[in-house]
Amino acid sequence: MSLPVTKRKKSAKKALIISTAAKMFREKGFTGSSMRDLAENIGIEAASLYNHIESKSQILNEIIWGVSHDCKLQLENLEAANGTSLQKIEALIRFHTQMMLTRFEEYSVMVNEWIHLETGQLATFAAERRRYVKKMEAMVQEGIDKGELKPLMPYVVVLNILSSVRGLEFWHKSAKSHTAVEIEENMVAHLIGGIKN
Amino acid sequence: MSLPVTKRKKSAKKALIISTAAKMFREKGFTGSSMRDLAENIGIEAASLYNHIESKSQILNEIIWGVSHDCKLQLENLEAANGTSLQKIEALIRFHTQMMLTRFEEYSVMVNEWIHLETGQLATFAAERRRYVKKMEAMVQEGIDKGELKPLMPYVVVLNILSSVRGLEFWHKSAKSHTAVEIEENMVAHLIGGIKN
DNA sequence: CCTACCGATCGGTAGG
DNA sequence: CCTACCGATCGGTAGG
Numbered sequence: 001m002s003l004p005v006t007k008r009k010k011s012a013k014k015a016l017i018i019s020t021a022a023k024m025f026r027e028k029g030f031t032g033s034s035m036r037d038l039a040e041n042i043g044i045e046a047a048s049l050y051n052h053i054e055s056k057s058q059i060l061n062e063i064i065w066g067v068s069h070d071c072k073l074q075l076e077n078l079e080a081a082n083g084t085s086l087q088k089i090e091a092l093i094r095f096h097t098q099m100m101l102t103r104f105e106e107y108s109v110m111v112n113e114w115i116h117l118e119t120g121q122l123a124t125f126a127a128e129r130r131r132y133v134k135k136m137e138a139m140v141q142e143g144i145d146k147g148e149l150k151p152l153m154p155y156v157v158v159l160n161i162l163s164s165v166r167g168l169e170f171w172h173k174s175a176k177s178h179t180a181v182e183i184e185e186n187m188v189a190h191l192i193g194g195i196k197n
Numbered sequence: 198m199s200l201p202v203t204k205r206k207k208s209a210k211k212a213l214i215i216s217t218a219a220k221m222f223r224e225k226g227f228t229g230s231s232m233r234d235l236a237e238n239i240g241i242e243a244a245s246l247y248n249h250i251e252s253k254s255q256i257l258n259e260i261i262w263g264v265s266h267d268c269k270l271q272l273e274n275l276e277a278a279n280g281t282s283l284q285k286i287e288a289l290i291r292f293h294t295q296m297m298l299t300r301f302e303e304y305s306v307m308v309n310e311w312i313h314l315e316t317g318q319l320a321t322f323a324a325e326r327r328r329y330v331k332k333m334e335a336m337v338q339e340g341i342d343k344g345e346l347k348p349l350m351p352y353v354v355v356l357n358i359l360s361s362v363r364g365l366e367f368w369h370k371s372a373k374s375h376t377a378v379e380i381e382e383n384m385v386a387h388l389i390g391g392i393k394n
Numbered sequence: 395c396c397t398a399c400c401g402a403t404c405g406g407t408a409g410g
Numbered sequence: 411c412c413t414a415c416c417g418a419t420c421g422g423t424a425g426g
């Protein structure tokens with residue numbers, strides 16, 4: 001039940017457009033990247049892009065929802081799983097660190113460029129993000145209530161975790177003198193170490 | 198020894214241009230902000246901006262170097278001061294938190310938009326930033342060597358601190374249900390708590 | 395500080 | 411997938 005060859009080719013080209021765009025959006029930002037540069041990086045004319053995608057905004061949408069959907073799934077799985085709040089928060093730190101390190105371009109675009117989503121998409125994403133943060137805060141609060149965690153403001157703890165992961169964009173761009181595993185362990189040690197009772 | 202009135206007026210207008218631009222650059226990014234919008238927000242024509250500033254890039258330069266100079270000064274004062282590594286790192290967390298909360302627009306533009314500096318300025322800023330991080334890492338390393346701090350990778354600790362401060366941009370934009378003082382105390386508790394022995 | 399305007403570039407469409 | 415092109419907008423200058 002594979003797709004006709006032309007359709008497969010088409011969607012492969014679309015995937016190429018989106019991944020190339022992710023690279024560019026991360027480097028120069030969404031507004032700093034032009035459709036002509038994107039086309040040139042792929043080796044076609046700007047007009048030809050529109051056989052595969054509808055608009056510049058649609059590309060940003062697909063990049064962002066691709067990553068954000070996977071984050072949401074992971075959080076829901078974790079909520080439903082067994083384990084202490086501490087274990088769940090640690091798992092989330094590891095998950096987000098892995099996302100940033102392995103899906104670096106898309107993840108960076110999500111955290112840095114979501115402001116440039118169009119009005120409707122922007123509102124949806126902002127609401128989704130807020131829900132996500134609230135759920136993480138609830139995990140932290142539960143850990144505090146059970147005495148697993150120090151009584152810090154969940155809001156600050158969650159913001160620090162997500163922001164610290166975001167900051168790993170720097171590491172990814174640098175001449176890497178440390179391994180991904182080292183980074184992940186130190187992220188956990190610092191961010192969990194600061195809240196564990 | 199005050200300046201002639203016209204000169205004072207001119208530099209006041211320049212300051213207005215720069216502070217208005219900082220607001221816009223933070224909201225829409227450097228590339229997403231146009232000189233025409235900037236002029237309109239001030240109430241003049243776009244062409245008139247150029248009586249006070251040389252270029253769009255110059256505005257970004259002035260915003261960024263203004264904040265970064267003050268950060269550099271503070272770090273140098275702290276290096277020369279008495280106190281344990283732990284005390285110095287805590288002071289730095291408090292200082293950066295204060296900078297983000299009180300000079301929100303400029304600080305946000307520095308951490309988010311420095312990529313859009315022109316080549317020469319970009320190289321200078323990147324080098325300056327690298328030096329800054331290295332100095333902070335040295336403080337952390339010293340604390341580890343003296344047994345004040347846990348043996349974490351200084352690189353990760355410093356990145357987490359600076360990134361967490363950067364993340365406070367969210368708090369500043371939100372309906373603030375917590376005070377700046379609470380935020381600062383929780384930043385210290387979480388980030389210092391994670392490294393203190 | 396304005397009017398008038400420059401060349402360049404933008405996202406995107408028509409038509410093949 | 412291309413050529414040809416649209417109207418809009420960009421940063422910036424000339425000249426007053």
